[in-house]
Amino acid sequence: MSEPIKVAVAGAGGRMGREVVKMVLQDDKLVLAAAVDRSAELMDAGLLVGLPACGVSITRVLEEALQNSGADVLVDFTIPAFAYSNTLAAITHGVRPVVGTTGFTPEQIKELDELCQSRGIGGLIAPNFSIGAILMMKFAAEAAKYFPHLEIIEYHGDQKLDAPSGTSIKTAELISEARRELKQGNPNEEETIEGARGGYYDGFRIHSVRLPGVFAQQEVIFGAFGQSLKIRHDSYDRAGYMPGVNVAVNKVMNYTGLVYGFEHLMD
Ligand SMILES: NC(=O)C1=CN([C@@H]2O[C@H](COP(=O)(O)OP(=O)(O)OC[C@H]3O[C@@H](n4cnc5c(N)ncnc54)[C@H](O)[C@@H]3O)[C@@H](O)[C@H]2O)C=CC1
Numbered sequence: 335m336s337e338p339i340k341v342a343v344a345g346a347g348g349r350m351g352r353e354v355v356k357m358v359l360q361d362d363k364l365v366l367a368a369a370v371d372r373s374a375e376l377m378d379a380g381l382l383v384g385l386p387a388c389g390v391s392i393t394r395v396l397e398e399a400l401q402n403s404g405a406d407v408l409v410d411f412t413i414p415a416f417a418y419s420n421t422l423a424a425i426t427h428g429v430r431p432v433v434g435t436t437g438f439t440p441e442q443i444k445e446l447d448e449l450c451q452s453r454g455i456g457g458l459i460a461p462n463f464s465i466g467a468i469l470m471m472k473f474a475a476e477a478a479k480y481f482p483h484l485e486i487i488e489y490h491g492d493q494k495l496d497a498p499s500g501t502s503i504k505t506a507e508l509i510s511e512a513r514r515e516l517k518q519g520n521p522n523e524e525e526t527i528e529g530a531r532g533g534y535y536d537g538f539r540i541h542s543v544r545l546p547g548v549f550a551q552q553e554v555i556f557g558a559f560g561q562s563l564k565i566r567h568d569s570y571d572r573a574g575y576m577p578g579v580n581v582a583v584n585k586v587m588n589y590t591g592l593v594y595g596f597e598h599l600m601d
């Protein structure tokens with residue numbers, strides 16, 4: 335039997351981080367090497383997620399955890415402002431990053447890929463780990479070949495820090511690769527209230543709805559003469575992302591370079 339994979343979790347006290355801690359502690363092929371968060375310091379990570387104590391306390395300083403824990407993989411679900419520096423720190427310590435935090439720029443992703451290549455380790459940045467969301471993106475990209483007029487609407491809770499969501503940006507990128515060049519709408523259109531038409535991406539629009547009580551949903555609406563098509567995905571529970579995170583933690587051990595998008599690891 336192969337050695338268990340040692341996993342450090344950044345953002346362990348957050349909503350996604352707690353699910354990751356739970357998933358790692360419940361998988362006998364994974365070991366929780368460290369749990370880092372700016373809140374819940376010193377609390378046992380197992381107790382924090384409603385499981386028996388596991389002997390790993392929440393610590394504050396990621397660098398120390400990366401240096402001292404012997405982690406193979408860092409799973410990061412923190413906040414956009416820290417995700418880049420956390421990922422950089424992981425790669426610098428030879429720890430493979432599996433990152434769900436959103437907000438990376440294409441330039442940052444390219445730079446982190448080069449760093450992974452030069453360190454000879456694998457990494458993943460995935461704006462969405464849920465299989466249904468990946469299928470929604472793939473189906474939307476396919477539909478855009480035939481229905482080039484579209485709008486993306488994403489719905490999240492009112493405390494989300496980034497807009498548009500990482501998922502909607504990834505969807506827009508996949509659609510853009512598949513869709514013929516087209517600037518939609520009336521060329522003489524004018525916004526009488528700024529932002530009314532949403533964010534512009536390569537000829538189409540992304541709209542971000544932020545409301546309390548909402549978790550994570552997205553629809554892509556296609557319009558054509560005499561018809562429309564909607565492709566929609568709804569997330570109801572953060573546990574729904576964990577099979578994807580688990581696959582990523584395992585697969586990242588076996589390739590070199592930084593992959594952007596869970597769709598590349600699904601098959
Ligand atoms: N890729 C995916 O499938 C998904 C991605 N997300 C993304 O994951 C991120 C986190 O989401 P939530 O867990 O809902 O947020 P959250 O606010 O519940 O948790 C974030 C946690 O990170 C901690 N934190 C902040 N800065 C830190 C640092 N420098 N080092 C260590 N910990 C730090 C905070 O104290 C907090 O506990 C967001 O960017 C969200 O968009 C969320 C759901 C699914």
Ligand SMILES: O=C(O)C1=N[C@H](C(=O)O)C[C@H](O)C1
Nearest residue numbers: 436461494499500501502550
């Ligand atoms: O903040 C969230 O909650 C989510 N963020 C990710 C995103 O920005 O796409 C993934 C999912 O939509 C939940």
